[in-house]
Amino acid sequence: MNCVTGKNFTATRNACKLCAPLGACLAFRGIEGCLPFLHGSQGCATYIRRYMISHFREPMDIASSSFGEDSVVFGGRRNLFDGLRHVIEGYRPQVIGIATTCLAETIGDDVSMFVKEFVSAERKQTALPYILHASTPSYSGSHADGYQWAVRAIVDQLAVDGPNEKFIGVFPGMVSPADLRHLRELLDDFGMPFSIVPDYSDPLDGPVWGDYHRIPYGGTPVREIGKLGRASAVVELASTLSEKQSAATLLDERFSTAVFRTGLPIGIRQTDAFFRVLEQITGRPTPARHAGERGRLIDAYVDGHKYTFGKKVALFGEEDFVVGLAAFCCEIGLRPVLCASGGKSGRLRECIMAAAPEIDPATPILEGADFAEIGETILPLKPDLLIGNSKGFTLSRTTGTPLIRVGFPIHDRISGPRSLHLGYRGAQRLFDTVCDKLMEIRQESNDIGYSYI
Amino acid sequence: MHDETINLLEKRKRQVHTGGDFDMVAEKQSLAGAVSQRSCSFCGSRVVLYPIADAIHVVHGPIGCASYTWDIRGALSSGPELHRLSFSTDMQEKDVIYGGESKLHRALVELIDEYRPKAAFVYATCIVGVIGDDVVAICRKVEREKGIPVIAVDSEGFKGSKKEGYKAACNALFKIVGTDDVQEKIPKSINILGDFNLAGEIWIIKEYYERMGVHVVCTISGDGRVDDIRKAHRAQVNIVQCSGSVMNLARMLEHEYGTPSLRASYFGIEDMSKALYDVADFFDDAEMRRSAQRVIKEEVARLLPALAPYRKDLKGKKAAVYTGGAFKVFSLVRSLRTLGMEVVVAGSQTGTVDDYRLLSELCDPGTVILDDTNPLELAKFVKEKDVDLFIGGVKERPIAYKLGVGFCDHNHERKEALAGFIGMLNFAKEVHSSVMSPVWQFAPRRAGQ
Ligand code: SF4
Ligand code: SF4
Numbered sequence: 001m002n003c004v005t006g007k008n009f010t011a012t013r014n015a016c017k018l019c020a021p022l023g024a025c026l027a028f029r030g031i032e033g034c035l036p037f038l039h040g041s042q043g044c045a046t047y048i049r050r051y052m053i054s055h056f057r058e059p060m061d062i063a064s065s066s067f068g069e070d071s072v073v074f075g076g077r078r079n080l081f082d083g084l085r086h087v088i089e090g091y092r093p094q095v096i097g098i099a100t101t102c103l104a105e106t107i108g109d110d111v112s113m114f115v116k117e118f119v120s121a122e123r124k125q126t127a128l129p130y131i132l133h134a135s136t137p138s139y140s141g142s143h144a145d146g147y148q149w150a151v152r153a154i155v156d157q158l159a160v161d162g163p164n165e166k167f168i169g170v171f172p173g174m175v176s177p178a179d180l181r182h183l184r185e186l187l188d189d190f191g192m193p194f195s196i197v198p199d200y201s202d203p204l205d206g207p208v209w210g211d212y213h214r215i216p217y218g219g220t221p222v223r224e225i226g227k228l229g230r231a232s233a234v235v236e237l238a239s240t241l242s243e244k245q246s247a248a249t250l251l252d253e254r255f256s257t258a259v260f261r262t263g264l265p266i267g268i269r270q271t272d273a274f275f276r277v278l279e280q281i282t283g284r285p286t287p288a289r290h291a292g293e294r295g296r297l298i299d300a301y302v303d304g305h306k307y308t309f310g311k312k313v314a315l316f317g318e319e320d321f322v323v324g325l326a327a328f329c330c331e332i333g334l335r336p337v338l339c340a341s342g343g344k345s346g347r348l349r350e351c352i353m354a355a356a357p358e359i360d361p362a363t364p365i366l367e368g369a370d371f372a373e374i375g376e377t378i379l380p381l382k383p384d385l386l387i388g389n390s391k392g393f394t395l396s397r398t399t400g401t402p403l404i405r406v407g408f409p410i411h412d413r414i415s416g417p418r419s420l421h422l423g424y425r426g427a428q429r430l431f432d433t434v435c436d437k438l439m440e441i442r443q444e445s446n447d448i449g450y451s452y453i
Numbered sequence: 454m455h456d457e458t459i460n461l462l463e464k465r466k467r468q469v470h471t472g473g474d475f476d477m478v479a480e481k482q483s484l485a486g487a488v489s490q491r492s493c494s495f496c497g498s499r500v501v502l503y504p505i506a507d508a509i510h511v512v513h514g515p516i517g518c519a520s521y522t523w524d525i526r527g528a529l530s531s532g533p534e535l536h537r538l539s540f541s542t543d544m545q546e547k548d549v550i551y552g553g554e555s556k557l558h559r560a561l562v563e564l565i566d567e568y569r570p571k572a573a574f575v576y577a578t579c580i581v582g583v584i585g586d587d588v589v590a591i592c593r594k595v596e597r598e599k600g601i602p603v604i605a606v607d608s609e610g611f612k613g614s615k616k617e618g619y620k621a622a623c624n625a626l627f628k629i630v631g632t633d634d635v636q637e638k639i640p641k642s643i644n645i646l647g648d649f650n651l652a653g654e655i656w657i658i659k660e661y662y663e664r665m666g667v668h669v670v671c672t673i674s675g676d677g678r679v680d681d682i683r684k685a686h687r688a689q690v691n692i693v694q695c696s697g698s699v700m701n702l703a704r705m706l707e708h709e710y711g712t713p714s715l716r717a718s719y720f721g722i723e724d725m726s727k728a729l730y731d732v733a734d735f736f737d738d739a740e741m742r743r744s745a746q747r748v749i750k751e752e753v754a755r756l757l758p759a760l761a762p763y764r765k766d767l768k769g770k771k772a773a774v775y776t777g778g779a780f781k782v783f784s785l786v787r788s789l790r791t792l793g794m795e796v797v798v799a800g801s802q803t804g805t806v807d808d809y810r811l812l813s814e815l816c817d818p819g820t821v822i823l824d825d826t827n828p829l830e831l832a833k834f835v836k837e838k839d840v841d842l843f844i845g846g847v848k849e850r851p852i853a854y855k856l857g858v859g860f861c862d863h864n865h866e867r868k869e870a871l872a873g874f875i876g877m878l879n880f881a882k883e884v885h886s887s888v889m890s891p892v893w894q895f896a897p898r899r900a901g902q
Binding site: 007009010011012013014015017018019020021022037040041042043044045046047048049050051053054057058059060061062063064065066067068069071072079080082083084085086087089090091101102103106107137138139140142208209210211212214372391394 | 459462463464482483484485486487488489490491492493494495496511514515516517518519520521522523524537538539540541542543544545546548549556559560561563564567579580583584610611612613614827828829832833835836846847848850851852854855856857895896897898
């Protein structure tokens, strides 16, 4: 079914991206007591819920202002007001995170103004929640952008000035609950108070409950986000992010906060860079536990290097994630033959070249790619492995190339929310997974049945 | 810890029936902010048309609407699989400002040249009408240029819930129906309408009918083919499954071609048997009736002993059922009874007041009936009624699991065939594998915490 013509298609075929409000809802889910709310028609909210539930396997309520034809004609103000009232009554949230769908953006609803009106009209009510708003038109960006827009909006609307405090703010990027937990542990070990914004590790990977919770517990408390402007430093884990989209840049501009930016810590080199930043901020050396993990990781690299050397891989996913993966692959001797993303930062190539200097400069690096295009590009390149989210399965099946599932979404395995990518421990897991797979291929690609590989 | 008692929203109270005099309302637009489990008309159209496997399905709009519907349903095809590809015009800012017509035109022409489909369905999403794209005109143009049906589906999400989308899909289908040259009816023939061949279910049903000597002209839309749909007018009767999805198409067929229709459900022994007998009765054919009897007897003789061990374990367990259309709820209540289980919460996204009245009569007194409900209400009643099993779709699954309750997916994404006699056995197995799992002992609800 895959076409091999290499033509440029106008249509997007099997998209390698999702829409912006999904990313925004994910970010809002990482604020304590927050209910994500999509301003627009019902379908978008329901689809996004279903998509996220299939990955996280956790409740993911997203309210909608449920536009009808009249909202399209007269604007969505009334629906927004009704929706907010009902959500406050039914969910009693501490925060409501509004993101806009394409429809609301297209008809030109001024949500910030609506929110102001709502707040001043309803203020007499006790305990009105914080109402945050991110503008997330999907025709201007993907889910990865939506996530960043929301994080920036959260910071923009909550951070306030004040005397400096000794703590670190961390913007982790779109990573897994397991990654967030690992970051927490790692920052704990550096011994300085910190705040990860947003942190959906508990809301999206929590225990079974006795009672149903309107809003899953966990997430970053509003008061911590409020303090970000006073942090000793903030660390933003991102590489392709533009200044305009960056929450850290906003803090710098508004409060002159010290900003450190380093790519997602995937693989030894990226993690080293992250640890150096933490050492610099805290004035402490890397804690022994992590130095130990690093040592064992290198030992594993050594033990497995022959299995990985020269093997060809195709990488796809969100841009920052692909940058991290490329750096990791190159340091273990894998050869990326394609790096692709549905995102369009305009900086993917430059960032990959910086993080993975050994990569062959002729390697196709595609922005705005879809899976059909990825398929057509890799056909002559014959990679040994695909590394990316589970949407690559169709491609894996049609080309017979094994898929290593990482990132988001993973709709066809149970481990998605628990898959760890960051830090030395994350690199260890990635290395073991990749190496095991390559050994398995080697074992099964002949009839001899070697029992030692 | 917060007070987690969940109360009904004032404006939702009449869409919930908890006993006493029946006084429900239904078919209302979802309440803003109530976190409805419903989707949009686009979703309804996608559900109905998606399984047509030799057509391409092109979503005109920004990317999300297409991404979220890529290969999401287990609607199987015995041949081509074009329906499993996702195509979108992926509108960008400039398309929104200057219009997306030329982009749509280019996209369609290229895709048709490349994939050589028998038809193309073009779905309008929310912003398309607002920015003023004339999708119908573009489709007509491409149809002329390429010589295959290119059909605009009027599926802008905000125009309503799934039901309106079903209608739009039926209108689209009706543009193909009857375009076959031959007009006369085929003797002893039926169309199977409203089944999507999830996990191959249509093949099961078709085989039963064929064993009865019935000729199946076309299946809409499960394992659907454009050329078969062209012939749909040649069947003598339409067997229509499900309350909503293709009822409108059946009506149009009746109006235009005089084809009557019978309603059917293929879930559970009683409803499946009835679906076969009804066809024999329709043709008023003694031989056919005997064949139907034979099919049912053979199947049931095989099924009942196989069900026995499951029934033993499941007897007395309580279930909650929440589906898209109401018709399926009836079958599920009966199927669960066959397994010795009792339904204590039942509802649907799009049922009518009449459906709910019938449902309240079919169920035991005290059963909670819900229209267009939401996660909080479902959680409330699952807890209050202390159910052992929840039957619904993926969006309901975490509600059940978080409360430590078993779950069975009876929605479009299911991977197990649940229709037909064999489907009843699969259903029993699936219910059993969830209700009887030892893992619930650790859930706080069961661990007595
Ligand atoms: S309209 Fe926009 S927000 Fe809604 S699903 Fe489509 S792309 Fe996403
Ligand atoms: S409501 Fe509109 S924009 Fe949202 S998914 Fe449905 S068609 Fe797409």
